[in-house]
């Protein structure tokens with residue numbers, strides 16, 4: 001398997017599950033924003049030149065959530081997914097998809113407005129609105145974690161690779177976690193995993 005990857009990106013989600021499952025993979029490493037991500041050779045693999053992309057034999061996939069679900073279906077033997085007839089399953093689906101549906105949109109705006117745009121093109125009102133929205137999304141995760149260690153219960157699931165990772169990205173972007181103490185503990189729990197650390201430092 002070959003993973004097209006950049007540090008501090010959603011490609012860490014894929015490296016993380018690959019590490020947790022003990023699968024062998026090769027890494028093609030980009031730096032975020034690197035010009036070669038938009039060159040024809042890579043655009044032939046990912047049509048908008050982003051990461052992650054996974055190549056597994058003849059199968060090529062982009063879109064991190066789809067890649068995580070593919071790896072689970074093919075290689076996890078039931079690990080990290082509650083049985084579909086268990087009460088936890090619906091909650092698992094919800095928190096798996098909460099990352100791209102709810103947390104990443106304001107993160108995207110914050111990254112554009114605070115990192116990618118030249119200072120003279122940034123709009124303060126967009127930054128404020130995205131920060132407010134992101135906090136709202138994170139309060140819901142904080143509340144959900146009031147009575148459990150992981151998003152769906154006492155066991156880690158693949159929702160952690162998605163929404164757990166999005167929570168970590170939020171903190172790294174400078175979101176104040178002081179009023180979200182459950183997230184502080186949660187982040188420590190996830191970041192202390194060897195698989196997460198290896199995945200983050202490719």
Ligand SMILES: N[C@@H](CCC(=O)N[C@@H](CS)C(=O)NCC(=O)O)C(=O)O
Nearest residue numbers: 009010033049050051052063064065
């Ligand atoms: N929804 C896509 C988003 C992919 C995406 O936007 N990746 C970002 C990194 S987190 C990227 O490659 N950015 C580089 C760029 O836009 O040049 C996924 O989850 O895979």
